[in-house]
Amino acid sequence: MSRDSIDSFPSQAISHEECVGAMSNLLEIRDLHVNIEDREIVKGIDLVVNRGEVHAVMGPNGSGKSTLASTLMGHPFYTVTRGQVLFDGKDVADLSADERAKLGMFLAFQYPHSVPGVTVANFLRTAVNSVLGPENKMPPAQFRALLREKLALLKMDDSMAGRYINEGFSGGEKKRAEILQMAMLQPKLAVMDETDSGLDIDALRVVADGVNSLLGPDLGVLLITHYQRLLNYIKPDFVHVMVDGRIVASGGPELAQELERDGYAGFIEKALVAV
Amino acid sequence: MAVTTPQDLGTGYDVKYGFHDEGTHVFKAEKGINSQIVRDISEMKHEPQWMTDFRLKSLKIFERKPIPQWGGDLSEIDYDDIYYYVRPMENQGRTWEDVPEQIKTTFDRLGIPEAERKFLAGVGAQYDSEVVYHSLREDLEKQGVIFLDMDGGLREHEDIVREYFGTVVPPADNKFSALNSAVWSGGSFVYVPAGVHVDIPLQAYFRINSENMGQFERTLIIAEEGSYVHYVEGCTAPTYTTNSLHSAVVEIIVKRGARVRYTTIQNWSKNVYNLVTKRTKVFADGTMEWVDGNLGSKLTMKYPSCYLMEPGAKGEILSVAFAGSGQHQDAGGKIVHAAPHTTGTISSKSISKEAGRTSYRGLVKIYPGMVGCKTHVNCDALLLDEDSRSDTYPFMEIEEDDVAVTHEATVSKIGEEQLFYLMSRGIGETEARAMIVRGFIEPIAKELPMEYAIELNRLIELEMEGSVG
Numbered sequence: 146m147s148r149d150s151i152d153s154f155p156s157q158a159i160s161h162e163e164c165v166g167a168m169s170n171l172l173e174i175r176d177l178h179v180n181i182e183d184r185e186i187v188k189g190i191d192l193v194v195n196r197g198e199v200h201a202v203m204g205p206n207g208s209g210k211s212t213l214a215s216t217l218m219g220h221p222f223y224t225v226t227r228g229q230v231l232f233d234g235k236d237v238a239d240l241s242a243d244e245r246a247k248l249g250m251f252l253a254f255q256y257p258h259s260v261p262g263v264t265v266a267n268f269l270r271t272a273v274n275s276v277l278g279p280e281n282k283m284p285p286a287q288f289r290a291l292l293r294e295k296l297a298l299l300k301m302d303d304s305m306a307g308r309y310i311n312e313g314f315s316g317g318e319k320k321r322a323e324i325l326q327m328a329m330l331q332p333k334l335a336v337m338d339e340t341d342s343g344l345d346i347d348a349l350r351v352v353a354d355g356v357n358s359l360l361g362p363d364l365g366v367l368l369i370t371h372y373q374r375l376l377n378y379i380k381p382d383f384v385h386v387m388v389d390g391r392i393v394a395s396g397g398p399e400l401a402q403e404l405e406r407d408g409y410a411g412f413i414e415k416a417l418v419a420v
Numbered sequence: 421m422a423v424t425t426p427q428d429l430g431t432g433y434d435v436k437y438g439f440h441d442e443g444t445h446v447f448k449a450e451k452g453i454n455s456q457i458v459r460d461i462s463e464m465k466h467e468p469q470w471m472t473d474f475r476l477k478s479l480k481i482f483e484r485k486p487i488p489q490w491g492g493d494l495s496e497i498d499y500d501d502i503y504y505y506v507r508p509m510e511n512q513g514r515t516w517e518d519v520p521e522q523i524k525t526t527f528d529r530l531g532i533p534e535a536e537r538k539f540l541a542g543v544g545a546q547y548d549s550e551v552v553y554h555s556l557r558e559d560l561e562k563q564g565v566i567f568l569d570m571d572g573g574l575r576e577h578e579d580i581v582r583e584y585f586g587t588v589v590p591p592a593d594n595k596f597s598a599l600n601s602a603v604w605s606g607g608s609f610v611y612v613p614a615g616v617h618v619d620i621p622l623q624a625y626f627r628i629n630s631e632n633m634g635q636f637e638r639t640l641i642i643a644e645e646g647s648y649v650h651y652v653e654g655c656t657a658p659t660y661t662t663n664s665l666h667s668a669v670v671e672i673i674v675k676r677g678a679r680v681r682y683t684t685i686q687n688w689s690k691n692v693y694n695l696v697t698k699r700t701k702v703f704a705d706g707t708m709e710w711v712d713g714n715l716g717s718k719l720t721m722k723y724p725s726c727y728l729m730e731p732g733a734k735g736e737i738l739s740v741a742f743a744g745s746g747q748h749q750d751a752g753g754k755i756v757h758a759a760p761h762t763t764g765t766i767s768s769k770s771i772s773k774e775a776g777r778t779s780y781r782g783l784v785k786i787y788p789g790m791v792g793c794k795t796h797v798n799c800d801a802l803l804l805d806e807d808s809r810s811d812t813y814p815f816m817e818i819e820e821d822d823v824a825v826t827h828e829a830t831v832s833k834i835g836e837e838q839l840f841y842l843m844s845r846g847i848g849e850t851e852a853r854a855m856i857v858r859g860f861i862e863p864i865a866k867e868l869p870m871e872y873a874i875e876l877n878r879l880i881e882l883e884m885e886g887s888v889g
């Protein structure tokens with residue numbers, strides 16, 4: 146899938162006030178600071194993700210990537226002390242996680258949780274219908290067909306639908322199940338937190354194919370990863386390097402290759418100089 | 421008649437479960453208990469002398485026995501402030517048409533699902549102390565299955581009743597079994613002949629409908645060799661301000677190779693003391709399964725028991741309890757290995773919220789020489805908030821070495837992470853919590869007949885409403 150960088154800028158042709166809302170950035174993070182208890186973890190991040198763009202975020206362990214991801218999704222444990230998150234031009238500060246999901250935000254978890262006794266099918270039916278809203282509930286037959294289609298897309302066995310969500314799933318199965326959920330919910334923004342870790346080589350390709358098939362002009366993706374390998378399959382438009390709660394460098398796909406070759410040392414030094 | 425239009429069905433817990441009809445009672449004994457009242461009850465029912473004597477002997481035991489000091493707080497029960505017998509109408513309706521409109525309205529408002537109405541021919545529904553409607557499906561009758569209220573059982577099958585009544589739970593077992601034995605009324609009598617497989621669940625609905633009225637139903641189930649029956653008991657009760665006492669006794673005899681399943685979902689109103697003795701004797705290669713759900717009541721003390729009397733006997737107890745504000749569910753089960761090579765399982769799931777309290781109390785007893793016995797106990801507690809409480813009292817009296825006894829217990833809280841995970845998929849907080857709770861009890865819910873599983877989930881949703889925050 147090739148993407149022209151022109152697409153990432155709002156068209157010059159916008160002139161009507163009404164269009165501003167419709168054409169605003171999909172995700173805009175402005176000077177975001179996040180605390181865990183009294184400790185600042187995210188220390189001022191600015192980032193714009195437009196429709197149709199794939200952004201990769203890379204950075205050393207503990208640099209705050211998952212904290213950023215959870216904060217975007219509205220985890221109550223993380224406190225935003227400064228800055229804003231705008232989704233479709235709307236400040237989401239006061240929205241709970243389910244309200245953000247209803248707007249079209251999605252987080253594929255680094256460590257997905259299990260919910261004993263709740264089957265994948267039941268969970269997804271509830272989730273899909275919550276997101277669609279009470280007026281637009283999906284008829285059961287349509288739901289089942291969609292679920293079967295998406296299971297096939299991710300090369301998951303139909304029997305997975307009857308398993309309790311993430312209960313006893315292998316690491317790789319959990320990651321696939323996250324993308325299955327994404328495929329079912331069809332969000333506008335997908336934040337994927339290390340979806341590639343724990344996947345074997347074949348599974349990585351399956352998951353990447355699954356993600357690629359969901360890409361399109363309306364979907365924005367924020368891909369958190371440690372490895373260039375994933376980026377061979379899912380081609381990013383932009384790569385950002387996050388060190389100690391800040392984005393210290395942004396660039397194109399070549400930046401990921403540079404990281405793969407040289408590691409983070411140079412960037413950590415730069416980050417120290419910057420402080 | 422105080423009949424309200426059914427439109428307000430389902431608008432909320434109180435409307436749905438808290439209503440009560442007025443004025444069908446034909447006879448009401450005076451409050452309190454003494455030998456004259458016990459004699460009156462027996463006389464009114466035209467009982468044989470041996471039953472009158474049994475009741476009077478039981479009353480003496482009741483008076484003599486101390487109030488249990490373990491379990492829940494029983495100190496507030498005022499035994500003089502209870503009606504021990506209430507009789508709603510003179511005769512039982514033999515067909516649905518004979519059942520008074522007002523009582524039908526009550527069943528309507530209880531929301532007995534349409535699916536069950538087709539089984540009405542096999543439904544025994546208890547209204548107040550006595551069964552008002554009780555009929556047998558014709559093919560059951562042809563198979564020789566007896567399904568009557570206990571009073572009718574005594575009238576029509578005195579020989580069978582006399583042989584078994586009080587043999588599984590003797591009056592002297594505990595204070596409340598003694599009380600029940602003195603004043604019992606209603607309940608079911610089920611007799612399944614050898615080799616007969618009853619393929620529809622036999623169902624009964626119970627309901628306390630008179631303020632300060634005690635309900636003392638008595639159930640006796642006899643499953644002859646190689647037979648099978650599933651008995652289902654469900655209760656809802658209206659809300660009253662003063663304390664009510666419900667003290668039932670259930671006795672079950674499972675003969676060689678027979679299998680009995682007994683399912684209860686109790687949802688007594690939050691002022692009821694629910695003190696029930698349920699016990700089975702299981703003979704060679706027989707199987708007893710208790711599925712016991714406790715959602716309502718102020719205090720429940722109930723430990724369905726399996727006495728495994730001969731080799732190959734199996735006992736399984738599934739218990740689920742939900743305790744909200746002001747409630748204490750003291751529930752569990754007992755497996756007594758009285759023969760070698762017998763097998764038992766107890767699985768308990770309890771949920772507490774808003775300072776509600778659940779206790780698992782269980783006993784596994786293996787007598788000396790009972791080699792090759794196996795028992796597994798599993799109890800899981802889920803706490804919905806910081807104020808709630810759960811305790812475990814797993815008594816093990818193992819007097820034989822050549823046995824396999826395992827025990828697992830877990831206590832968990834609804835985690836913020838688990839909740840966030842569900843909510844991040846668009847599921848609202850209330851629904852997410854309910855989902856976690858439903859998932860927690862799923863291993864038991866899936867053992868229930870479908871209508872009951874749905875009812876259980878709906879009751880839990882009602883209980884969960886307002887627990888957010």
Ligand SMILES: Nc1ncnc2c1ncn2[C@@H]1O[C@H](COP(=O)(O)OP(=O)(O)OP(=O)(O)O)[C@@H](O)[C@H]1O
Nearest residue numbers: 181186204205206207208209210211212213222255
């Ligand atoms: N729930 C928590 N409680 C306490 N500290 C936390 C919590 N979550 C994150 N942290 C801390 O915040 C910092 C950033 O963690 P985060 O998980 O965001 O890093 P990360 O960049 O995702 O790392 P990794 O690459 O290892 O996944 C770490 O120091 C971590 O210990």
Ligand SMILES: [Mg+2]
Nearest residue numbers: 210211212255
């Ligand atoms: Mg992380």
